Amino acid sequence: MTSSSCGHMTTSQINKSGHVELSVPRGKMSTNMAPTAVLILFVVLLAFPCNSHKIPPHEDVARVARFVANQCDWASMATISTHDPIKGQPFSNAFSVSDGPVGYGSGVPYMYLTLMEISVQDLQVNPQASLSMSLAQTDFCKNESYDPQSPLCAHIIFSGTVVEVNGTEAVTAKKALFGRHPEMADWPSDHNWFFAKMNITQVWVLDYFGGIKTVTPEDYFKATPYKSFHSFLFSG
Amino acid sequence: MTSSSCGHMTTSQINKSGHVELSVPRGKMSTNMAPTAVLILFVVLLAFPCNSHKIPPHEDVARVARFVANQCDWASMATISTHDPIKGQPFSNAFSVSDGPVGYGSGVPYMYLTLMEISVQDLQVNPQASLSMSLAQTDFCKNESYDPQSPLCAHIIFSGTVVEVNGTEAVTAKKALFGRHPEMADWPSDHNWFFAKMNITQVWVLDYFGGIKTVTPEDYFKATPYKSFHSFLFSG
Numbered sequence: 001m002t003s004s005s006c007g008h009m010t011t012s013q014i015n016k017s018g019h020v021e022l023s024v025p026r027g028k029m030s031t032n033m034a035p036t037a038v039l040i041l042f043v044v045l046l047a048f049p050c051n052s053h054k055i056p057p058h059e060d061v062a063r064v065a066r067f068v069a070n071q072c073d074w075a076s077m078a079t080i081s082t083h084d085p086i087k088g089q090p091f092s093n094a095f096s097v098s099d100g101p102v103g104y105g106s107g108v109p110y111m112y113l114t115l116m117e118i119s120v121q122d123l124q125v126n127p128q129a130s131l132s133m134s135l136a137q138t139d140f141c142k143n144e145s146y147d148p149q150s151p152l153c154a155h156i157i158f159s160g161t162v163v164e165v166n167g168t169e170a171v172t173a174k175k176a177l178f179g180r181h182p183e184m185a186d187w188p189s190d191h192n193w194f195f196a197k198m199n200i201t202q203v204w205v206l207d208y209f210g211g212i213k214t215v216t217p218e219d220y221f222k223a224t225p226y227k228s229f230h231s232f233l234f235s236g
Numbered sequence: 237m238t239s240s241s242c243g244h245m246t247t248s249q250i251n252k253s254g255h256v257e258l259s260v261p262r263g264k265m266s267t268n269m270a271p272t273a274v275l276i277l278f279v280v281l282l283a284f285p286c287n288s289h290k291i292p293p294h295e296d297v298a299r300v301a302r303f304v305a306n307q308c309d310w311a312s313m314a315t316i317s318t319h320d321p322i323k324g325q326p327f328s329n330a331f332s333v334s335d336g337p338v339g340y341g342s343g344v345p346y347m348y349l350t351l352m353e354i355s356v357q358d359l360q361v362n363p364q365a366s367l368s369m370s371l372a373q374t375d376f377c378k379n380e381s382y383d384p385q386s387p388l389c390a391h392i393i394f395s396g397t398v399v400e401v402n403g404t405e406a407v408t409a410k411k412a413l414f415g416r417h418p419e420m421a422d423w424p425s426d427h428n429w430f431f432a433k434m435n436i437t438q439v440w441v442l443d444y445f446g447g448i449k450t451v452t453p454e455d456y457f458k459a460t461p462y463k464s465f466h467s468f469l470f471s472g
Contacts, residue, residue, distance in 0.1 A: 074384035076312030076368055078326035086395045086438060090314035090326050092368035093393060096385035112385070118440075118448055132312055132328035137373065147419040148310035149332035149348070157329060159322045183383040202322060204354075212354055 053103070055140070055154060056225060058208035062215045065205050066225035068156045070105030071140075072097065072133035073180055077162075079122035079129050093119040096184070097131070098176040107221050109158065109198045110165070110173040112184050114191040127161040131198055157204040162196050170195045289339070291376070291390060292461060294444035298451045301441050302461035304392045306341030307376075308333065308369035309416055313398075315358035315365050329355040332420070333367070334412040343457050345394065345434045346401070346409040348420050350427040363397040367434055390443040396436045406431045 053071075056063035074096045081091040096112065099105035109131055113120045123129060134148065134155035135141050141153035165173050173195035178184050187193060203215040289307075292299035310332045317327040332348065335341035345367055349356045359365060370384065370391035371377050377389035401409050409431035414420050423429060439451040 074370075074372055076314075076328050076330075078312075078314030078328035078366070080316070080326050081366075081395075086364075086366075089364045089395060090316050090366050091393065091395070092312050092314035092328060092366040094312075094368055094370045094372060094384060094391045096383055116447070128322075128325045130314070130317075130322075130326050130328040132330055134310075134330045136310055136330060145419075147332055147417050148330060149417070150419065155330045157327065159317075159325060159327070181383050181385070183381075183386065211352070 054227065055135070055207075056227070058154075060223070061205045061207065061213050062203075062219040062223035063225050064154055064207045065156045065203050065215050065220055066105065066107050066223045068133050068135060068154055069099050069107055069109060070102060070225055071135065072137050074137065075109060075131040075133045077119055077129055077131050079119050080126050081118075082122045082125045083118055091119060091122060093117075095119075095131075096177070096181045097133070098180040100176045101179055103226055105225065106172075106176070107223075108176075109200075110176045111162070111196045111198075112173075112177050112181070112187075112193050113162075113196050114193050116191055123162050127163060129160065129162050129198065131158040132156065151206045151208055151210075154205070154207040156206070158198050158200045159202040159204070160198045160200045162198050165195045165197050169197075173197065290463070291371070291443075292463070294390075296459070297441045297443065297449050298439075298455040298459035299461050300390055300443045301392045301439050301451050301456055302341065302343050302459045304369050304371055304390055305335050305343055305345060306338060306461055307371065308373050310373065311345060311367040311369045313355055313365055313367050315355050316362050317354075318358045318361045319354055327355060327358060329353075331355075331367075332413070332417050333369070334416040336412045337415055339462055341461065342408075342412070343459075344412075345436075346412050347398070347432045347434075348409075348413050348417070348423075348429050349398075349432050350429050352427055359398050363399060365396065365398045365434065367394040368392065387442045387444055387446075390441070392442070393440040394434050394436050395438040395440070396434045398432050398434050401431050401433050405433075409433065 056067055058064060074094055076092050077095050079091050079093070081087055081089050083091075097109045099108050099110065113123075115121060115124070132155060134153060136148035136153050136155070140146075141148060141150075144152070146153035177195070184193075200217045200220065203217065203220045205213045205215060207213075291303055294300060310330055312328050313331050315327050315329070317323055317325050319327075333345045335344050335346065349359075351357060351360070368391060370389060372384035372389050372391070376382075377384060377386075380388070382389035413431070420429075436453045436456065439453065439456045441449045441451060443449075
């Protein structure tokens with residue numbers, strides 16, 4: 001399976017989950033047909049190269065939330081500060097996040113943290129936090145001429161607690177983070193980095209006019225942010 | 237005064253504060269000299285078109301803070317939530333900000349707010365807030381291949397209170413905001429928008445290795461984020 005520039009389509013097999021299978025049994029295709037089929041496939045891929053990266057309709061709120069969480073490489077984290085002179089006050093800070101490769105996110109925002117970081121020190125006292133991500137971080141809002149504060153420039157907010165992950169989940173977190181943030185592999189080992197995630201208790205979504213909407217963690221994790229190639233071809 | 241593509245240089249007068257004055261009294265220049273002078277001026281402008289938009293050296297912490305504050309169009313605001321089920325917990329949200337035109341910022345982060353917004357409702361109960369801005373919001377970190385969480389991808393955090401501004405300061409805020417966020421002029425009037433700013437009590441800067449640094453509001457407002465054309469020409 002080789003990724004295209006969209007990071008989620010393949011030329012050998014379009015969709016592993018079985019929506020479109022273009023495999024041809026060996027010896028069943030004439031030598032003239034094979035290049036034609038490949039050509040047709042490339043034309044289709046060129047025509048709809050990044051369909052799966054279109055934002056879902058705004059009424060599919062959970063899907064929009066998953067889409068934004070997967071598109072963004074970093075988040076702003078709010079904590080309650082434990083540092084003078086702002087002890088007890090809110091504190092905002094930027095952190096790299098990843099829920100997996102673009103197009104294949106799990107929805108879980110993983111982070112790579114060190115206790116040397118002041119927001120992480122806040123989390124040691126009170127793990128309650130909030131992560132916000134906005135499509136203003138991508139080219140989407142600029143391309144669509146949406147102001148960063150416009151609800152059309154979709155942004156999401158997670159409420160929950162930030163917890164360390166270990167064992168097999170640390171392996172998952174490492175794969176998700178180092179895949180999208182390769183520089184992390186070289187960060188100084190004496191900083192005692194550890195993997196963490198936000199345990200989401202509530203998802204807030206601003207993706208259209210009419211005020212903020214909420215999504216339960218259950219609906220958020222059930223949602224499919226990217227339209228399959230099959231459904232795109234047959235639903236227009 | 238006409239802006240160049242950098243938004244801060246002029247061809248008629250380079251620097252209003254008097255660093256470089258290229259005005260020529262009428263009738264004092266021969267018809268042959270005028271095109272030559274204009275040509276030289278254009279060559280200089282083409283050679284150093286965006287010098288003023290270079291990030292200041294990391295050790296000039298206050299200048300870096302002013303630079304980031306002026307380059308970013310939006311900020312993440314942390315508040316203490318007043319909303320169930322996260323009452324008392326930190327809450328992060330995205331807001332458009334402006335301290336003035338790019339290249340001419342005052343350092344004051346102005347915002348255009350409505351009480352219909354849930355973070356603004358939080359501020360009514362507790363105006364203490366934190367605003368974070370990162371060069372990850374611009375092309376800088378991508379172009380330099382800096383991870384969003386790297387301290388080299390400079391980010392700043394303001395602590396303080398968010399207060400409404402009125403009178404002449406509201407006029408200043410409107411000019412700063414509507415200049416960089418023209419869409420705001422058309423936002424629905426029944427939302428009762430008002431102008432606000434963060435009264436900064438502390439500035440936190442992450443712009444290099446070695447941990448977070450702090451800047452007093454006094455040093456922050458005294459700093460000059462952009463190198464003048466004059467000092468660039470004569471200091472190399």
